Amino acid sequence: MIFLCAGILILPALIGADSRTGRSDPQTLAAVEIRSYQGLDLSSVNDFRENSILGPRYVDISRYRLIITGLVAEETVLTYDEILLKYPHYSKVVTLYCVEGWDATILWEGVLVRDLINDAGADPRANTVIFRADDGYTTSLPLEYIMDKDILMAYRMNNVTLPAERGYPFQLVAEDKWGYKWIKWIETIELSDDPSYRGYWEQRGYSDSADTSESFYNR
Template sequence: MGPNMRDAAKRPDLKGRVPPGQYVTEKWPVLHYGSLPRFNPKTWDFQVYGLVETPVILSYEQFMALPKTTLQRDIHCVTSWSKLDVVFEGVPVRPLLEMAGPKPDAKFVMVHAEQGYETNLPIEYLLADDALLAHRANGEDLTPEHGWPLRLVVPRLYFWKSAKWVRGFELMAQDRRGFWERNGYHNHADPWKEERYSSPWE
């Protein structure tokens, strides 16, 4: 870590960019549960299902042919580091959801990833302009450790909500907690409110 990086949140030029309790790092720490999944482009697919008008199943080739965009955002990990000005490239989430046609009672989304991992979000976060399914970051393909071939990017929330190795969205009427949310992490995860962990009775 460079000099004064832990004090960066106190710098006037970063006011409003670094949430409480965070420090800025130039590195991108690797944190994940379990082993790295193997990627096979011939069998990989991405699905949007549940409360939708038309379920979507896309092969890897079909998914990568979708229109892409770039997005520069700061990211904030629940373990207290923040990385600024990360440039992601990938497929915007909103058009993908619109392709499936969410039903009116679809209020929540369970994000499904490899090895049974899942995390839950209110649907409005995925309909926002800054929700992205990224395959590149800072001009390079994502490494497997950072989610290759595809990771979700939802920069408004702590970064565990930006699941790696994503395989699909399940649209739901009622909220259902994902892996970390069932294991002591906050259900919402707003970094500006320091919604890191939940009490056992919540």
């Protein structure tokens, strides 16, 4: 079951008086992980196994830039804050299924990849979206899949900012796809006209379609 709602941004706060102005200004407290949502039990942020190719990445957010490039009308470069301020926020409960045999159902919050691509302007020749990560990991998905579904680039999970181990600043929520399509630490989104492109695990025999209804390995 999937839920989608626009504009959700939960910032727990404590109201306290400012002795200098007499005003009550909010003081931000640390986020608390939620474990249920609209009657659904959620997995924990910790219910994931570390299986990245180089181990967790610790991205310097002050230097971070997301690049949207390739077959676009205008190459776009965005900071973390620009992404969060410019684009509508959405939340969605989606289950990640890992080829190792475990799964995790999480309330993801993020921005739509479709919105980022629309702003950059997709060239009519483009048919494939290639994602590149800080650790060199790559994967790809059909442009049609990205544009026709509400595919999130998540920055929060269960009401907490993504930990470094989970892909901070952004992880792709590739619903209905095996976990190796859920790329973490996204730094480049490239539009291409090459549907034969194969990412890190796809080059090693994993299915390029990665549909969870099918085997993940090409025999």
